[in-house]
Amino acid sequence: MSLDFDSFVLAAATADLFAEPAAREHADAIEFRMDLADDHLDALEASDGDLPILATNRAAWEGGEWDEDDAERLEVLAETTAFEAVEAIDVELEAILDDELDTDAVLETARERDVSVVVSAHDFEGTPPRGELVSTLTEASKYGDVAKLAVTAESKADTIALLSATEQLEYHGDTVATMAMGEVGSHTRAVAPIYGSKIGYAPVDPDEATAPGQYDLETLSDLLTRLGVRD
Numbered sequence: 460m461s462l463d464f465d466s467f468v469l470a471a472a473t474a475d476l477f478a479e480p481a482a483r484e485h486a487d488a489i490e491f492r493m494d495l496a497d498d499h500l501d502a503l504e505a506s507d508g509d510l511p512i513l514a515t516n517r518a519a520w521e522g523g524e525w526d527e528d529d530a531e532r533l534e535v536l537a538e539t540t541a542f543e544a545v546e547a548i549d550v551e552l553e554a555i556l557d558d559e560l561d562t563d564a565v566l567e568t569a570r571e572r573d574v575s576v577v578v579s580a581h582d583f584e585g586t587p588p589r590g591e592l593v594s595t596l597t598e599a600s601k602y603g604d605v606a607k608l609a610v611t612a613e614s615k616a617d618t619i620a621l622l623s624a625t626e627q628l629e630y631h632g633d634t635v636a637t638m639a640m641g642e643v644g645s646h647t648r649a650v651a652p653i654y655g656s657k658i659g660y661a662p663v664d665p666d667e668a669t670a671p672g673q674y675d676l677e678t679l680s681d682l683l684t685r686l687g688v689r690d
């Protein structure tokens with residue numbers, strides 16, 4: 460079975476899989492940020508949570524903390540798909556487009572094991588023009604089950620561009636996940652799902668945000684429920 464993202468998934472982001480019970484009440488899945496964790500496959504071996512896991516092993520060059528070899532990073536990520544609880548993995552679009560990296564092996568392993576693939580892109584500096592947001596999401600959706608884009612909003616116009624691109628992709632039938640990082644963009648975490656975004660991220664521990672501008676898990680869950688995105 461894999462997370463299919465047909466309906467919205469609220470992912471509780473954590474480096475500690477033992478935090479899962481604290482997330483269960485509000486989240487639909489755990490995002491295991493392996494790059495922020497001390498233990499990777501051992502932690503998966505030891506965990507026995509109920510929520511499905513989205514495994515992310517974010518490279519330092521994409522805002523994460525894995526600053527060693529990329530090939531090893533992708534190998535560890537591929538190995539997570541052998542665990543039953545891992546129903547999705549996150550692979551960076553930039554890694555897929557890099558000819559020097561063998562992301563085909565990761566994508567194929569995931570397919571063989573019926574694990575969904577989230578293809579992600581991040582902009583920590585700003586928000587590109589709307590057309591570029593659409594083309595990045597369109598490109599990402601060629602390789603994965605979900606095309607994910609996180610940008611940094613510096614103005615209300617940036618947030619509108621992101622929501623509009625989200626709506627366009629959804630209208631076209633693509634499965635996307637979008638969010639604007641930073642304070643100006645915080646509200647997009649609650650409203651982007653109305654325009655078609657299928658994943659929201661919030662930290663299990665409010666003091667351990669995994670991106671700027673995140674709401675804590677309970678707050679985001681509550682906002683999404685009030686907006687009718689979740690039951």
Ligand SMILES: O=C1C[C@@](O)(C(=O)O)C[C@@H](O)[C@@H]1O
Nearest residue numbers: 472515609638640660669670
């Ligand atoms: O890529 C994403 C999205 C994110 O950066 C966010 O803005 O909520 C949080 C990360 O944990 C996740 O891997």
